[in-house]
Amino acid sequence: MAEWKDLHEFLYSAAGSDGFEENFAGWNSMYDGLPIRLADMREWREATVDRIRALRPRRILEIGVGSGLLLSRLAPDCAEYWGTDLSEEAVRALDAQVSAVPELADRVTLLARPAHDLTGLPEGHFDTIVVNSVIQYFPGGDYLTGVLRNAAALLAPGGAVFVGDVRNLRLLRTLSAAVERGRAREEAGDDKEALRAAVDRAVAWEGELLVDPDYFTTLDGLTADIRVKRGTHHNELTRYRYDVVLRAQTETDTADKISESPWPTVGSIHALDELLAGSQVLLRITGIPNSRLADDLAALDTLDDSSRPAAGPYGVDPETLHEIAARHGYEAALTWNGERRTAAWMPCSHPKAGAWTACSRPRAIRVHSSATAPVAATRSPTAPRPSATSTP
Numbered sequence: 001m002a003e004w005k006d007l008h009e010f011l012y013s014a015a016g017s018d019g020f021e022e023n024f025a026g027w028n029s030m031y032d033g034l035p036i037r038l039a040d041m042r043e044w045r046e047a048t049v050d051r052i053r054a055l056r057p058r059r060i061l062e063i064g065v066g067s068g069l070l071l072s073r074l075a076p077d078c079a080e081y082w083g084t085d086l087s088e089e090a091v092r093a094l095d096a097q098v099s100a101v102p103e104l105a106d107r108v109t110l111l112a113r114p115a116h117d118l119t120g121l122p123e124g125h126f127d128t129i130v131v132n133s134v135i136q137y138f139p140g141g142d143y144l145t146g147v148l149r150n151a152a153a154l155l156a157p158g159g160a161v162f163v164g165d166v167r168n169l170r171l172l173r174t175l176s177a178a179v180e181r182g183r184a185r186e187e188a189g190d191d192k193e194a195l196r197a198a199v200d201r202a203v204a205w206e207g208e209l210l211v212d213p214d215y216f217t218t219l220d221g222l223t224a225d226i227r228v229k230r231g232t233h234h235n236e237l238t239r240y241r242y243d244v245v246l247r248a249q250t251e252t253d254t255a256d257k258i259s260e261s262p263w264p265t266v267g268s269i270h271a272l273d274e275l276l277a278g279s280q281v282l283l284r285i286t287g288i289p290n291s292r293l294a295d296d297l298a299a300l301d302t303l304d305d306s307s308r309p310a311a312g313p314y315g316v317d318p319e320t321l322h323e324i325a326a327r328h329g330y331e332a333a334l335t336w337n338g339e340r341r342t343a344a345w346m347p348c349s350h351p352k353a354g355a356w357t358a359c360s361r362p363r364a365i366r367v368h369s370s371a372t373a374p375v376a377a378t379r380s381p382t383a384p385r386p387s388a389t390s391t392p
Contacts, residue, residue: 024036040231047230048164048165052128060081061083065094075107083109084118085112115131123154128159133164137209166242166243169372172206177199178296192303199303211372213242224246226243226335227245228242228318230322239292242335261285262285272285286337290318
């Protein structure tokens with residue numbers, strides 16, 4: 001973690017006195033190394049804030065508070081907002097900015113410390129704990145498990161841990177194929193064997209922690225609500241990351257009471273629209289191709305000489321599913337279903353049917369097989385970032 005700490009100290013120092021409401025410094029795309037467009041980042045931030053606000057937070061602890069992108073939007077509506085960060089520079093800069101806002105100064109507490117160090121924080125106190133876009137910098141799956149368990153111990157009854165912007169392990173090779181294809185095009189290269197070798201190297205030398213969504217279903221005593229990222233823009237964040245809400249496990253489980261249909265039996269968006277118009281029960285639709293991934297999957301299938309049908313015109317934009325559900329009074333909860341190609345279950349919670357929590361069905365997996373073992377970061381602070389950084 002020392003390498004990541006040094007890198008983030010540099011980034012926060014370089015960002016200077018940029019306001020904490022719009023400080024997206026360091027958020028660069030893996031595709032081309034350039035800053036992600038401002039419109040995309042604003043949408044990403046709003047979608048994240050909306051998801052956290054849905055938890056009705058009043059006493060928040062944010063682990064990895066960074067430059068305060070989330071704090072600036074959430075703290076004004078909270079009674080208390082605690083934030084920790086590995087970077088002393090980030091905490092120093094954010095504390096100065098918060099202190100200049102009278103309505104925040106008395107309700108915000110900031111501490112410079114690593115994610116696992118929660119000593120002295122009040123147990124059973126926080127209704128919401130946020131760990132957003134930081135676990136990719138953790139040293140491994142065991143460390144992640146420890147952080148999440150320690151955080152859960154600080155929750156008040158009924159509280160939730162929001163784990164945001166998790167990089168999806170199932171899609172690592174897909175993303176690597178798309179990135180390497182883009183580089184090959186820039187260099188006018190068309191050697192498939194060389195491209196395949198480049199992808200293999202990228203996967204083997206991945207420096208960040210990626211997590212299979214099913215990992216979160218293996219945490220004893222906790223339930224996992226796993227969702228595909230919201231957003232109309234198609235980018236690295238909406239394609240390859242997901243959010244999780246962890247809560248204490250209860251006896252209630254509605255998963256086996258939901259009517260389930262595979263996407264081929266539904267057939268089309270129009271058919272889904274009609275199905276929801278005439279339904280008054282909870283639904284789960286599995287195996288929906290995700291059109292956000294169509295181009296990148298095509299790159300992977302070409303590389304692997306795959307004969308699988310591409311998502312292409314058969315893919316569905318996840319936001320279209322949200323729009324259709326809302327039109328009929330449902331709330332769509334899209335999660336990952338199976339391997340890389342399919343976007344997910346589409347459980348819809350109708351007001352007449354009561355609440356439902358979306359979660360992947362648990363299967364027996366070991367932590368070491370459900371998360372990457374990150375290669376230690378060796379890039380200098382001045383090197384371009386290979387992926388969207390987390391400076392929220």
